[in-house]
Amino acid sequence: xxxTDGRLVENFIGGDLRAFTEIVERHRARLLWVARKYxxxxxxxxxxxxxxxxxxxxxxxxxxxxxxxxTWLHRLVMNSGWDFRNHRRQIEVxxxxxxxxxxDINPHLxxxxxxxxxxxxxLEESLARLRPDQRTALWLIDxxxxxxxxxxxxxxxxxxxxxxxxSRAREMLRSELxxxxxxxxxx
Numbered sequence: 644x645x646x647t648d649g650r651l652v653e654n655f656i657g658g659d660l661r662a663f664t665e666i667v668e669r670h671r672a673r674l675l676w677v678a679r680k681y682x683x684x685x686x687x688x689x690x691x692x693x694x695x696x697x698x699x700x701x702x703x704x705x706x707x708x709x710x711x712x713x714t715w716l717h718r719l720v721m722n723s724g725w726d727f728r729n730h731r732r733q734i735e736v737x738x739x740x741x742x743x744x745x746x747d748i749n750p751h752l753x754x755x756x757x758x759x760x761x762x763x764x765x766l767e768e769s770l771a772r773l774r775p776d777q778r779t780a781l782w783l784i785d786x787x788x789x790x791x792x793x794x795x796x797x798x799x800x801x802x803x804x805x806x807x808x809x810s811r812a813r814e815m816l817r818s819e820l821x822x823x824x825x826x827x828x829x830x
Contacts, residue, residue, distance in 0.1 A: 648712035674720045681724025695723040769819040777812035780805050
């Protein structure tokens with residue numbers, strides 16, 4: 644007897660690792676199709692999917708039943724694909740045997756915890772400057788994973804209003820963060 648997605652999630656959270664395997668088998672084909680939209684080849688798509696499934700396994704307890712599990716997983720794959728695509732644009736691949744930069748000053752091999760903290764603080768400051776309705780739309784959809792229609796219903800407005808608020812919030816964040824990066828010399 645096949646279990647529902649909800650039951651499989653409960654089983655996995657309860658410690659049944661086979662339940663996650665069944666979730667993956669059930670949704671893999673559709674999720675891989677989504678991942679292929681973000682990758683340049685099959686290996687990229689597999690990497691994107693693997694990253695999303697890892698995030699799913701770590702965060703399945705946060706899935707809310709307001710949206711289907713497939714929608715939640717779809718969003719994770721989209722976010723992983725978006726991260727993959729943007730990360731690839733920003734970083735030129737450097738290998739350990741690349742002598743173009745000595746290993747001790749290669750920024751791709753170095754850890755900079757203070758620089759990462761600065762970025763996080765800047766993001767928090769930028770989020771705080773958004774209008775509350777825009778911040779809510781952005782946070783609930785992009786971080787919490789709610790659907791546009793769910794957020795619209797919660798906020799008592801039309802879905803188009805939520806889409807507009809989210810779009811404006813993203814654009815304002817993008818502008819502020821790019822300006823901050825430029826003022827710091829791309830750091």
